[in-house]
Amino acid sequence: MVQDSKYGFNIFRSRVKLTGKLKLASGLHIGAGRALSPTASDLPVLKDFMGNPFIPGSSFKGVLRSNLESWLRAFDPSCPDWLACDPTDDKSRCISSRMKRDIVNQFGEGADLPLLEQACWVCRLFGSPWAASKIHVLDMKVESDWKAEWLMVRDGVVIDRESETAASGGKYDFEAVPASVEFQFEIMAENPEPYEMGLLALGIDLFNQGFALLGGDTSRGLGRTIIEVEHIHEVTADNLLAKLQPQLEEPEQDIGKAELKEPVESKTQDNEPSDEVLRELITYLGEAGSLDHDGLVSEMQQKGMTKDRLREKGYDNWKKLFERAVKEGLIVESQEGIYHLPGVDIQPTEKNDQEGDEEMQRLEEKKREIARKMEEWKSALWEKLQPQERNLEKKRWMQFREDMKRKEAGANVQSSL
Numbered sequence: 571m572v573q574d575s576k577y578g579f580n581i582f583r584s585r586v587k588l589t590g591k592l593k594l595a596s597g598l599h600i601g602a603g604r605a606l607s608p609t610a611s612d613l614p615v616l617k618d619f620m621g622n623p624f625i626p627g628s629s630f631k632g633v634l635r636s637n638l639e640s641w642l643r644a645f646d647p648s649c650p651d652w653l654a655c656d657p658t659d660d661k662s663r664c665i666s667s668r669m670k671r672d673i674v675n676q677f678g679e680g681a682d683l684p685l686l687e688q689a690c691w692v693c694r695l696f697g698s699p700w701a702a703s704k705i706h707v708l709d710m711k712v713e714s715d716w717k718a719e720w721l722m723v724r725d726g727v728v729i730d731r732e733s734e735t736a737a738s739g740g741k742y743d744f745e746a747v748p749a750s751v752e753f754q755f756e757i758m759a760e761n762p763e764p765y766e767m768g769l770l771a772l773g774i775d776l777f778n779q780g781f782a783l784l785g786g787d788t789s790r791g792l793g794r795t796i797i798e799v800e801h802i803h804e805v806t807a808d809n810l811l812a813k814l815q816p817q818l819e820e821p822e823q824d825i826g827k828a829e830l831k832e833p834v835e836s837k838t839q840d841n842e843p844s845d846e847v848l849r850e851l852i853t854y855l856g857e858a859g860s861l862d863h864d865g866l867v868s869e870m871q872q873k874g875m876t877k878d879r880l881r882e883k884g885y886d887n888w889k890k891l892f893e894r895a896v897k898e899g900l901i902v903e904s905q906e907g908i909y910h911l912p913g914v915d916i917q918p919t920e921k922n923d924q925e926g927d928e929e930m931q932r933l934e935e936k937k938r939e940i941a942r943k944m945e946e947w948k949s950a951l952w953e954k955l956q957p958q959e960r961n962l963e964k965k966r967w968m969q970f971r972e973d974m975k976r977k978e979a980g981a982n983v984q985s986s987l
Contacts, residue, residue, distance in 0.1 A: 579702060580682075582807065583761045588770075590800035592625065592710055592755040597722055597746035597792045600629055600785040611723055613744035622716045623747050627707035630784065634707075634773045635696045637782045641772070642691060645955060652967045654692040663698070664690035670700050672974060688970060695759075695766050704766065706758045713752035722746045724790075746792060755797055768951025771944045774799065799940055815886070847883045850875060851895055852911065860910040863892065865928045 600623075602616040615623045643650035656662035665673075665688050673688070674681045685700050697703030724746055728737040759767060774797050776782040783793035854869050855861065861869060867888045885891045892909065895901045901909050953959065 579761060581761075584804060584806045585758060585760050586762055586767060586805075587756065587758040587803040588799050588801070589803070590755045590798045591713060592630075592753045593796045593798065594747060594749045594751050594753075594794070595780075595796050596749050596794040597724075598623075598625075598751075598785050598795070599744060599746045599787050599792050600625060601744070611745045612742040615721070615745045615747060618711070621718060622712050623721070624712065625710035625753055625784070627709050630710070631696070631705060631707045633782055633784055634770075634777075635692060637776050638769055638773050639692050641776075645960065646964065649964070649968075652690055652964055655690045657693070657698060664688060664693055665698065665700055669971075669974070672978060676974070676977065684970070688967065691766075691769070695762070695769060704760050704762055705770070706760070708754075708756040710753035710755060713754055716751075720748055720751070722748050744787070746787075755799075764947055764950035765954040767947040768949070768954075771947045772951065774944075799944070800936075802940055802943055845883060847875070847880065847885065847891060848895055848898075848900060851891065852900055855901060855909060856911055860908050861928075862907050862909070863888070864932065866892070866909055868928070868932070 598615075599613070600616045602614050616626065618624050639654040642654040646653055651662065651664050655664035660666050665685060669688070670685065673684050677684055686694060689698060689701055693701060695704050697705075722745065723743050725741065725743050727741050729735070730737040757770070759770060762770075773782070777784070777795050777797050780794055784795050785793045787793070850873070851866075851870065854873055855866065858865075858869055870888075880888070880891065885894075892901070892903070896903050896909075899912065902912050903909050
């Protein structure tokens with residue numbers, strides 16, 4: 571089922587971090603127990619040491635896991651344990667205490683891999699007593715400045731089930747964070763498979779569509795949230811190496827000896843650029859008039875100057891290219907970080923409008939890219955859940971267990987003889 575140890579943590583393969591905002595579409599109550607102060611609300615919300623409400627990562631992760639468990643069990647109701655077991659019952663776990671002991675006794679130091687192979691999809695992703703979680707959810711802090719006066723206090727009453735009326739002395743109140751308050755959202759997955767990221771993307775959709783509710787008193791209309799993923803950060807061995815590469819290519823210097831640099835003569839626009847990339851840079855900047863760093867990079871990429879082509883011409887990154895152009899006097903960088911050709915006046919109003927339009931375009935492109943990535947992960951999950959693939963994995967899962975039972979029975983017979 572699992573080749574090598576791709577579900578483990580002994581080898582770094584990738585880390586994916588999703589960051590953004592969690593916005594309340596209704597009130598939220600994550601309780602801190604009963605208040606001790608006589609003037610406080612009976613059931614206050616959980617707050618940090620500054621008095622600001624926050625959402626514990628464990629609360630969000632628990633709701634996310636339980637909803638994905640129930641969703642996955644629908645694909646094989648007769649034998650759901652291989653997709654999503656019941657972690658609250660040892661006998662219903664994908665790996666019970668007894669099975670864990672048998673695997674360890676049989677495989678010894680190599681027991682990690684079969685333990686991961688026999689774990690259900692949810693336990694592989696969210697962890698179990700025998701496996702660490704791949705998912706790490708940070709506590710979610712209030713995004714904006716918080717004022718204690720914003721907290722809602724709602725009334726509740728205990729109902730006598732026999733008389734169907736309010737029980738004597740059963741009135742209480744509880745705090746709730748109001749709708750529209752935003753919290754910082756950050757979740758990281760370590761060495762995830764694409765279909766596992768698809769599960770995570772699906773879980774976020776369940777929150778956004780109102781099928782997963784957070785906190786307490788959800789039957790009273792609380793707990794509806796909307797998650798906006800604003801950034802996807804993916805770190806792999808390859809891009810880590812790429813980030814180190816410019817540093818490795820720096821010329822060696824003697825530590826302790828001051829480096830004397832001769833002043834570079836400023837060149838005018840009449841000087842012929844030293845290579846093709848600089849000539850294209852001047853052409854693009856001349857057409858645009860003025861651009862900041864990101865805008866100039868975007869303009870050159872749209873005109874066909876890719877990162878690979880840039881490296882082929884001898885430049886480690888865009889910054890090195892721009893620094894060289896400024897150093898040779900081919901372009902000018904203003905104090906505001908705006909690049910333009912020498913002798914070109916920058917109109918502030920036009921610059922601001924242009925920057926605003928470019929910023930909007932970048933934000934829209936980033937949203938589309940995030941949406942494409944989330945759909946790509948969900949497509950991987952869809953392929954993994956196809957009947958043929960699903961039945962093949964289930965067959966391997968059950969075959970392992972049957973082999974374990976036969977070996978255990980043979981060992982018992984041998985010991986009795």
